[in-house]
Amino acid sequence: MQGDLEVRSTRQVEKGNRPDPLNLLANTIVGSHDIMNQPYAPSSAVELGEDAPLRTDIARAATAVREHTPLAQAFTNFVTINFVANAQLAAGGAAAMSFLPGEVADMSRAAQAAYINVGTLMPSYEGALAQITHRFADEGIPWCLDPVGAGIGEARTRILAAMREVPPSVVRANASEVLALEAIWGLAPADGSDATQGPAGVESADEVDSAIEAARRVARHLRATRPDGLGAVAVSGELDLVTDGERVLRLAGGSPMMTKVTGMGCALGGVTATYLCEAEPLVAATAASVLFDMAGTVASEDCPGPGTFHARFLDALWSIGPEALAQGSILEVE
Ligand SMILES: Nc1ncnc2c1ncn2[C@@H]1O[C@H](COP(=O)(O)OP(=O)(O)O)[C@@H](O)[C@H]1O
Ligand SMILES: Cc1ncsc1CCOP(=O)(O)O
Ligand SMILES: [Mg+2]
Numbered sequence: 013m014q015g016d017l018e019v020r021s022t023r024q025v026e027k028g029n030r031p032d033p034l035n036l037l038a039n040t041i042v043g044s045h046d047i048m049n050q051p052y053a054p055s056s057a058v059e060l061g062e063d064a065p066l067r068t069d070i071a072r073a074a075t076a077v078r079e080h081t082p083l084a085q086a087f088t089n090f091v092t093i094n095f096v097a098n099a100q101l102a103a104g105g106a107a108a109m110s111f112l113p114g115e116v117a118d119m120s121r122a123a124q125a126a127y128i129n130v131g132t133l134m135p136s137y138e139g140a141l142a143q144i145t146h147r148f149a150d151e152g153i154p155w156c157l158d159p160v161g162a163g164i165g166e167a168r169t170r171i172l173a174a175m176r177e178v179p180p181s182v183v184r185a186n187a188s189e190v191l192a193l194e195a196i197w198g199l200a201p202a203d204g205s206d207a208t209q210g211p212a213g214v215e216s217a218d219e220v221d222s223a224i225e226a227a228r229r230v231a232r233h234l235r236a237t238r239p240d241g242l243g244a245v246a247v248s249g250e251l252d253l254v255t256d257g258e259r260v261l262r263l264a265g266g267s268p269m270m271t272k273v274t275g276m277g278c279a280l281g282g283v284t285a286t287y288l289c290e291a292e293p294l295v296a297a298t299a300a301s302v303l304f305d306m307a308g309t310v311a312s313e314d315c316p317g318p319g320t321f322h323a324r325f326l327d328a329l330w331s332i333g334p335e336a337l338a339q340g341s342i343l344e345v346e
Contacts, residue, residue, distance in 0.1 A: 056345075056346055057262055057343040057344060057345045057346065058343065058344055058346060059341065059342065059343055060342045060343075060344055062339065064342075066294075066295065066298065066342065067338045067339065067342070068338070069291060069295040070291075070295060070298060070299045070302070070334075070337060070338045071334045071335060071337070071338035072291070073287055073290045073291035073295055073296065073299050074104070074287075074299060074303075074333070074334035074337050074338065075334045076290040076291075077103065077104040077105055077286060077287060077289070077290055078104045078333075078334065080289070080290065081104065081105060081106050082105050082106065082123070082124060082125070082286060082289030082290060083105065083106035083107070083108055083119075083122075083123040083124075083289070084100065084105060084106075084107075084123060084124075084125045084126060084127050084156075084282065084285035084286045084288065084289055085108055085109075085110065085116055085119045085120040085123045085125075085126045085127070086100075086107065086108070086109045086110075086126070086127040086128075086129070086282055086285065087109070087110065087111055087116050087126070087127070087128045087129070087140075087141070087144065088109060088127060088128070088129040088131070088158075088278060088281075088282065089129050089130070089131025089132040089160060089278065090132050091131060091132060091274060091275065091278075092131065092274055092275030092278040092279065093109055095273075095274075095275035095278065095279050095322075096109075096127075096129070096275065096278050096279050096281075096282035097109065097282070098279075098326055099279035099280075099282055099283050099326065099329060100279075100282045100283055100285075100286050102326045102327075102329035102330040103283045103286055103300075103303060103329050103330075104286070105283070105286030105289070107282070108123075111134075111136075111137075111140065112140075113139075113140045113143040113144050113147075114143075116140075116144050117143070117144055117147035117148070117151075117153075120144075120147075120148065120153050120155070121151055121153060123289065124153075124154070124288075124289040124290075125153065125154045125155060125156070125181075125285050125286075125288035125289040126148065126153060126154075126155040126156075126285060127155065127156050127158070127281055127282050127284075127285035128141065128144070128145070128155060128156070128157050128158070128180070129157075129158040129160055129278055129281055129282075130157075130158070130159060130160055130161070130162075130168060130171060130172065131158070131160035131161065131214065131278060133167060133168060133171065137171065138167065138170065138171050138174075141171055141174070141175075142174055145174070145175055145178040146178055148178065149177075149178035149239065152239045152240060154180075154181040154182075154240075154242075154288045154289075154293070155180045155181060155182075155285065155288070156180055156181065156182040156183075156184055156281050156282075156284045156285040156288055156296075156297075157175065157179075157180035157182070157183050157184070157185075157281075158183075158184050158185060158189075158277065158278055158281035159172050159183065159185050159189050159192070159193050160185075160189065160214050160277070160278070161189070161213065161214050162185070162188075162189040162190075162192035162193045162196065163188070163189070163192030163195075163196070163208060164213070169196055172193060172196050172197075173196050173197070176196075176197045176198070176233075176237075177237065179233065179234050179237050179238060179243070180234065180243075181234065181238060181240075181242060181243055181244070181288060181293045181296075182234075182243070182244050182245070182246065182284055182285075182288060182293045182296060182297050183230055183231075183234070183244075183245045183246070184245075184246045184248070184277070184280060184281040184284050184297065184300075185245075185246075185247065185248070185277070186215070186216035186218075186247065186248050186249060186277060187208075187216045187218035187219060187220050187222060187223040187247055187249055188208045188209065188215075188216040188217045188218045188223075189216070190223045190226050190227050190230060190245060190247050191206055191207070191208035191218055191222070191223050191226045192208050193226075193230060194206055194226040194229055194230055195207075195208070197230070197233060199226075199229045199230060199233055200226065200229075206225060206226050214277075215271070216249060219249065220247050220248070220249035220250065220251055220252065220253050221251075223247050223253070224247075224253060224255075224260065227245040227247050227253055227255050228245075228255050228257050228260070229257075230245050231243050231244055231245040231255050231256050231257035232257035234257075234293075235256065235257055242256075242292050242293050242294075243256065243257070243293050244256045244293035244294040244296075244297045244298075245257075245297075246280075246284065246297040246298075246300075246301050248277055248280060248301070248304075250266070250268075251263070251264055252264075252266075252301050252305065254294065254297045254298045254301055256293065256294045259294065259344065260344070260345040261298060261342055261343065261344055261345070262342075262343040262344075262345060263298070263301050263302055263305050263340075263341065263342060263343070264305065264341050264343070265302075265305030265306055265308060265309045265340070265341060266304065266305040266308035266309060267308040267309060267311070267312035267315075267321075269308070269311070269312045269315060269318065269321045270304075270308045270321075270325075272318040272321070273318050273321060273322050273325070276304070276308075276325075279304075280300060280301065280304050283300045283303065283304070283329075284296055284297055284300040284301075286300070287299045287300050298342065299337065302337060302340040302341070302342060303329065303332060303337055303340075304329075305340065305341070306328070306332050306336070306337065306340050307325055307328035307329045307332060308325065308328075310324075310328040310331075310332070311324035311325040311327070311328045
């Protein structure tokens with residue numbers, strides 16, 4: 013039965029893998045940052061309390077996902093499409109992939125949320141994605157974007173630039189992609205301090221810490237532009253970051269083995285969209301990212317290699333129930 017490893021998962025994450033907030037922040041940018049006139053001066057990070065409202069929201073969202081099996085329609089790349097679908101199913105949702113603009117928009121309205129991933133682009137996609145994202149904006153459909161390979165090539169840049177005024181509810185990406193998207197949307201500081209080291213294909217060439225301010229700027233843009241005023245950015249890596257532009261959360265866990273299986277980031281985007289069917293962007297992005305960190309930690313124990321890890325990871329997604337998920341490690345930077 014799904015979720016029956018609740019106790020095991022809780023014990024592993026709480027006792028074995030609870031991070032030391034100060035050690036985790038040792039590499040985090042510390043200092044004064046002026047973002048859209050909002051000073052940002054992180055000095056410490058604290059683990060959210062057991063009764064923190066965000067944990068209650070995560071538990072509620074995870075329970076709703078298990079009860080409703082929501083469908084987040086996906087327009088995603090053909091390298092990892094199967095893994096995205098399997099991750100959505102294992103996390104408690106449903107999956108359906110399509111590349112026809114009318115079909116994607118119609119199904120997404122019925123489905124409550126959608127996922128767009130620009131990993132493998134085809135000539136017809138530019139027009140299709142413009143149609144789809146405008147329909148999403150007109151109809152207020154929440155969706156998650158994975159801007160895979162942002163910064164590579166003119167077509168990809170044009171396609172992502174066109175999303176600036178009809179943006180997603182959640183951007184889920186690695187650090188290089190967030191830095192590139194910030195630049196593509198004209199949100200990066202003119203002094204070049206937010207320049208990406210990439211693009212390095214679809215992998216990140218940058219550390220999560222170097223994308224903190226970019227993530228906050230992009231999140232603020234989402235909130236300022238979305239019809240519902242909601243938005244969040246999730247930056248994945250060794251120590252994930254989730255922000256709505258105000259709150260900055262850091263999530264430990266996962267495993268380096270996650271970089272040895274293609275599609276982990278794509279699948280995280282798909283599951284974020286699954287959660288977006290049931291929760292607002294910050295909650296959805298945090299819940300999905302914590303779930304992946306916990307599942308990665310569980311799956312990597314005594315794991316002989318990527319093949320086994322792939323299967324164990326799906327099993328772990330399936331096994332981590334709402335209560336365990338809600339008690340996963342979430343640090344808030346203050
Ligand atoms: N070094 C690492 N240690 C632990 N978890 C990691 C590490 N690198 C990536 N992850 C996890 O793998 C998942 C995918 O992240 P990432 O590899 O950054 O995405 P992408 O595949 O889009 O580049 C996330 O859940 C992230 O937390
Ligand atoms: C290898 C590859 N090439 C184009 S999309 C893609 C998959 C990227 O997946 P992820 O970013 O989740 O590792
Ligand atoms: Mg990726």
